[in-house]
Amino acid sequence: MMNDARDLYVELHIPPEWSRIDPVRQAVGLCVAAVLGSEDLRDALGMVCAELLENAIKYGTSDPHGVRLVLQQSIQGNQKEVILSVINAVERTSHHLTALQQRIEWIRSYKTPAEAYMAALTMVYERAEDHGGEGGLGLVRIAYEGGCQLDCDSPAEGYMAVHARCLVPMSDRDLT
Amino acid sequence: MEDLIAGDLKIQAIQRTPTILELLWLGKSNARNPTAVLSPYFSQVLTVAMEQKLTIELHFERLEHFNSSTITAIIQLIQEARSKAVKLTITFDQGIKWQKLSFDALRVFSKGDGLLEFRPAS
Numbered sequence A: 001m002m003n004d005a006r007d008l009y010v011e012l013h014i015p016p017e018w019s020r021i022d023p024v025r026q027a028v029g030l031c032v033a034a035v036l037g038s039e040d041l042r043d044a045l046g047m048v049c050a051e052l053l054e055n056a057i058k059y060g061t062s063d064p065h066g067v068r069l070v071l072q073q074s075i076q077g078n079q080k081e082v083i084l085s086v087i088n089a090v091e092r093t094s095h096h097l098t099a100l101q102q103r104i105e106w107i108r109s110y111k112t113p114a115e116a117y118m119a120a121l122t123m124v125y126e127r128a129e130d131h132g133g134e135g136g137l138g139l140v141r142i143a144y145e146g147g148c149q150l151d152c153d154s155p156a157e158g159y160m161a162v163h164a165r166c167l168v169p170m171s172d173r174d175l176t
Numbered sequence B: 001m002e003d004l005i006a007g008d009l010k011i012q013a014i015q016r017t018p019t020i021l022e023l024l025w026l027g028k029s030n031a032r033n034p035t036a037v038l039s040p041y042f043s044q045v046l047t048v049a050m051e052q053k054l055t056i057e058l059h060f061e062r063l064e065h066f067n068s069s070t071i072t073a074i075i076q077l078i079q080e081a082r083s084k085a086v087k088l089t090i091t092f093d094q095g096i097k098w099q100k101l102s103f104d105a106l107r108v109f110s111k112g113d114g115l116l117e118f119r120p121a122s
């Protein structure tokens, strides 16, 4: 039987507390392993989830609804696409909004996510030599190690959604 | 050298031979600001390594997960160790995809000076 998109749909609302990230990372990883049967995808999407939640908590603003996370799959031709979206409230004037968009554009400007990741690692090393600031690896790691395409949009005034999409080949079971 | 225990992360320091200090990473490194605890610990490790002419072996095989800020802290360690001419080796489980991707990428810092080596294990 052909799997349909609803084989995987999880929606969580999480208080913006750092201690909630790791249990959600594990839960998302286990859901992925349960439906798609892959330990590599479990680890990859667990990591993607943790990096996105870290950002939502670090750069978002407080919101009574908390941080919203949606994990779902859709069918794209003969491939499945797993989509992990994290939505957080954000100040309309926050400089993080442009930083986020620019970072995603920057990643796309490289031929491959691996090249973007190597470039980001080198920048961190060079900043360490200059005793400069830190960070900037989360999103590019999602692209390289997580094998995900990133994009962002604003689903409603004052909210930011970051989507990570990952293509998964159909297994023989899916196609019978 | 003492162990480091911080939240879900434990780094066990073991000196099995007179020339090698092993740092075994266990659990998860997922703190908001891991540099705050890792950086002072690495400074101590580097001081001991310089005094006793030790190679530092970082073992990640049993680490379950780390966040990107931990990768930044590890890159800072690589940079500082090189500036002090302390030899580092990085061992990871190449049978685990996330470990292979993460640590293979750090090979970009091997500069032919023999100060940074990788030992994939599985």
Ligand SMILES: Nc1ncnc2c1ncn2[C@@H]1O[C@H](COP(=O)(O)OP(=O)(O)OP(=O)(O)O)[C@@H](O)[C@H]1O
Binding pocket: A055, A056, A059, A060, A088, A090, A095, A096, A097, A099, A100, A101, A103, A134, A135, A136, A137, A138, A139, A140, A160, A162, B068, B069, B072
């Ligand atoms: N959910 C978000 N809402 C608003 N801004 C964001 C969000 N996610 C990321 N950003 C912006 O994009 C930048 C890049 O994020 P990224 O995760 O790549 O690096 P970082 O968080 O700065 O460092 P690291 O992830 O290595 O700790 C952030 O510094 C922030 O300005």
Ligand SMILES: [Mg+2]
Binding pocket: A051, A054, A055, A137, A138, A139, B068
């Ligand atoms: Mg981040």
